[in-house]
Amino acid sequence: MPNNTFDTKIICSSSNDPWYNLSLEEHLFSNVNKNQFILYLWQNDNTIVLGRNQNPWKECKCKSFEKDNGKIARRLSGGGAVFHDLGNLNFTFIMDKNLHNLNTQLKVVLNAVRYLGIETEFSGRNDILANNKKFSGNAFYEDDFSYYHHGTILINSNIDKLTKYLKVSKEKISSKGINSVSSRVINLKTLNPDISVHSMKISLIKSFIEIYGGGGNPSVEYVNEKILPLEKLYKKYSSWEWIYGETPRFDINFVNRFTWGEIDLNLKLNNGLIDSAVIYSDAIDSKLIKNIASNLSALPFKIIEIEKNLNSIKDEKNIEIIDDIINFLKTKLSF
Template sequence: MNRPLFLESTSHNPYWNLATERILTEQAQPGAPALFLWSNTDTVVIGLNQDCRAECKVDSMRAEGIFLMRRFSGGGAVWHDLGNVNFSFCCHDADYDVDRQTDVVLRACRKVGIDAVRTGRNDLEAAGCKFSGNAYYQVPGGHCQHGTLLVHCNMSRLGEYLTVSPEKLKKHAVSSVRSRVVNLADLVPGVTIPRLSAALQEAFEAEYGPAETGRLPDRERVEACAALLRSDDWIYGRRIPATQTWKGSFPWGHFELHLVVQQGLIRDARAVTDMLDSSIPHAFAAALIGEPCLPGRLVEAARRAGGDAFAKDMAGLACTQD
């Protein structure tokens, strides 16, 4: 009989930790959801479809030895240091339930005295400030929900390396990255990562039953995945010589469409976005290649990639372009 798995990483290497999460998700079995806890040394983590050059100060990071990592999920850029604890729910399709998993995190926070609530598209907040953002991705047969919990993060570093667009700041009516987030230790003195980790394990086992501990995923597969994650091709992504760039902001995030148009046809396309759904942008860009650069064709490609709601948003994007 399969049992739930609770695992805490002993590594602070971001590529190793994210690779471990990925392989846990790929190997997930029915009836055996895994909760994986991990902390990274100083790292900026960008969403799957973001442009790292736009989201963070790459040159400064390289000069100061800060890690840069592209994850498998959508969403925006975040800062990791040893004042964060990151959680990953790695589940078979049959067990994946975002509400149930998020409730585990909320109950753990309440166990340590944090009055936490779920807000917005992917955030957890306390005292009106964000302390956690969640993101999601899917593999054949499995799903992952992951997020970071700010416990005693170095807030000065948070704003030092992340770049937030004026559009996002205007949307949130704040003037800096730091004003939107809070450390849990500032709300409840005495909250530590070990204490919160123990509360997460307790809440996880209360929900799913006694968990197996210490079982690691296949090491060779983790090493191969970590090698991919640290490669320049993966981190920096593909850039195209765009002849047109369309930009727009929506309730779900910022979206840029980079197009190479020759003789009226779209020869190449790339979508850059912090939208939570990580699969739609790639599917949309792929559907555009070979199509005439016409609003109607763009909207139809958007419908095939992301459904009617996404098509409506892309129709609005097309109408705003010259």
């Protein structure tokens, strides 16, 4: 990829507060310049981060985790819940949308880990594997002008805590051909005892500069709450409304797991119309899930009307998801 035609920045958060780090991520995303590419590195301590459309009560043991001084946070992107501690390093590529290239972005991570003596591969919809086990989950978010791709890197994380507090459905586990979460994930330190969070950070920066830096040497900027407070965004990310949201009573509930993720569809009915719809999902496309839910509201509770409406938002990017949901609902609704 030509890498002399755009501006690069490397930003590291020196905070371990998930609500601040997600605020900073959104701030960088909202303010990325044209032809700019940012590598953002950050760590959260004792945190569960939910995907944008997930139900916290279903995904983790909320009360016991918070009682043990854990923090629960929700990100903008889709995908599943993850556990973060100081043995895990998070990366975010934030860019002008025109610069997005998944293969090149993944190459930064893959090369960085290979520099530390471990062979890696990208697998499925959002995982990076070493020794056939997951050490990095990835998720994505975009608007009209900007794009971000972020992920975890398990280096020396507490796997016992991960399995203790996260609830993973049996369907999701069986779809991966495994019998437990702990058998699916791996710390890189298990494969190379010399790896540390610091050495991983240095290796990522090196790989990023080689691929995107154009032979230059971008400086690393350290940011925290004192340098850039971000009060408004912090208030949002730390709020009950953002993390938990409303959980109204629903009349209808449909749940199914597809190859691209799980759908937990909840409908409230009034006089034969769908009064409100909420969809919990670990699907990668967080905006599509919100769009589907909003399109169901005020529709007659009839499969022919639902099918017609969902087909109206179908395009080449979401055709599999829309068709799968329609076909699933046809098995549940005969009117």
